[in-house]
Amino acid sequence: MTDLPEDLPERARADAPDRRPGGRTARVRAQVLDAVRAELGEHGYEGLTMEGVAARAGVHRTTVYRRWQDVGGLLADVLDAAGEDDWRPPDTGSLRGDLTALNDEIQESLVVRPSIPQALMAASFRSTQAADAQQRLWEDRYARCEILVGRAVERGELPPHTDARRLLIAATAPLYHQLVLLRTAPDPQLPGQAATAATLAATVGAFARPASGEEPDTL
Amino acid sequence: MTDLPEDLPERARADAPDRRPGGRTARVRAQVLDAVRAELGEHGYEGLTMEGVAARAGVHRTTVYRRWQDVGGLLADVLDAAGEDDWRPPDTGSLRGDLTALNDEIQESLVVRPSIPQALMAASFRSTQAADAQQRLWEDRYARCEILVGRAVERGELPPHTDARRLLIAATAPLYHQLVLLRTAPDPQLPGQAATAATLAATVGAFARPASGEEPDTL
Known part of the structure; x- marks a missing residue:
């Protein structure tokens, strides 16, 4: 240099x-x-x-x-550019369908070789700039997905005070956990299973926002 | 050298x-x-x-x-040594209590600074030996936790054919996702919320093993 x-x-x-x-x-x-x-x-x-x-x-x-x-600047711009697209979450007509389709997209992006999302996540442990940009991208993606929960509430599939972010994390986290951290072999059933589990939990109020700061008394 | x-x-x-x-x-x-x-x-x-x-x-x-x-050998041995302890999952008398206590332990280990588990996960992106050893440690930890699901089934809290591993992943994945990959600020409610959501989903059969390879018809 x-x-x-x-x-x-x-x-x-x-x-x-x-x-x-x-x-x-x-x-x-x-x-x-x-x-x-x-x-x-x-x-x-x-x-x-x-x-x-x-x-x-x-x-x-x-x-x-x-x-x-520097390399950190390049990585950050790749991540920022990824957030500049017009991607929207799937709209299949049901919450379970939407979350399954979303998880299918996520799994596909993580198991394809080479997987750029995997490489960027690995790089985010090396560069603070990449880590910050990765955080912005996650935030953007989860924010865009919130509409999917809003639609399910409108359809009467979910209680009105469902916390969209917590539901989305619950639905998608098992894929990242298994494929990025645990490095288990891809399981074609995983996207649907994780979507189904999160949908069931949401349906019975697991992600309901507690009224006035109280603990949820759903159990 | x-x-x-x-x-x-x-x-x-x-x-x-x-x-x-x-x-x-x-x-x-x-x-x-x-x-x-x-x-x-x-x-x-x-x-x-x-x-x-x-x-x-x-x-x-x-x-x-x-x-x-080499450094990979050192990292692998640290991870293997972590699996040589006599750690057992919490036994609080209820599934929700056990998963909450487990998640509290996980969150504590990830937010303490410096966090050795965080550093080892980051290192596992750099060294194949560390990645293999990290995978052995995850496998060992989740295997040890399966008894917690067995106890819940015995107490009649869960359907008998609950897939222990899927339930454990669903309960714990949100913590790793938020604290390791998304790098969100620690939320003291997260361990309990993730445990509650997974418990609710498990209670209504979200992690039931399908009979003879069929799709679960819980939704």
Whole structure:
């Protein structure tokens, strides 16, 4: 990094039209982030270098240094970019169906090889910037999923004061636990089973918000 | 590692009485594993070196190389040693009580700073040996917890064909998900809430083993 230029031209940044979607800035970003994902998938965090990413992206490395500073900056931008899509949770007509479809998506993303989500989670133990960005992405994804619980309440499937976040965590956590931490072999039944268990618990009020700070007396 | 002796004396290994619990071999192992945990707690995986561990343990580094080979070997032995205790799951008289007490233990181990379990999980993304040993430890811990579900079935709290492992994963996964992967602030209500939700789901048959491979028809 000793040859990183001290005084970088600020033209690219000041050049506003260049930053529009589809402009050169956006194109360079897409190339670089594609390269980060590819390098991460092939070599993991260990193999991720600014030089390797620049070479793979076909972008000058001073551009990569200027815009992303270091590997942590690259990882954080990959995670932030993942949150910029228009992803919406499944809408199948039932809570159990929605949660099963959601879990199927999650399982698929974690068992495909290479799994970029797995690689990013592993990287988040190495880089504070990646950890912060990973946290933003989780927050965004769970927030987008809350509508799925709202719809179930509207359909009368769930008690009105169901805590959407707790229900979503209960439904999805077993997949991450088994596939990321416990590293068990993928079980095609797991998405449906975890969805069913969380749905049953929610139906009988397990995620009801306690009235005025009281303990739930559901048991 | 260039100065690692090629021909090591085999006396320590051959000296059977030396390996008895409390003998010199056991003492050296305890000192070294204590040092690994301390170094891991202070510096994480990055700061873990054979030399640092040997110095901290007050053990000659050739001994450490001979017995553990590398950092992965040290981590694996710390994890294997964690499984050699006589830990048993809580026995409070009710399933909900047992799972809450279990989750309290888990949360406590994950939020204390430094958290050795957290550091070991992070390290398991870096070392295959650590990942394998971590998997053995999870397996051992969940296997030991199955008795807790057996007792609940005997007390008539649960349907007889409850899948103990799935119930235990459902009860504990939200804690690991929130505290290890999502990195949310510790919530003192989480252990009880996750235990209650899993208990409710189990009570209504969410973890019942399907008869002869059929899908559960609980919903």
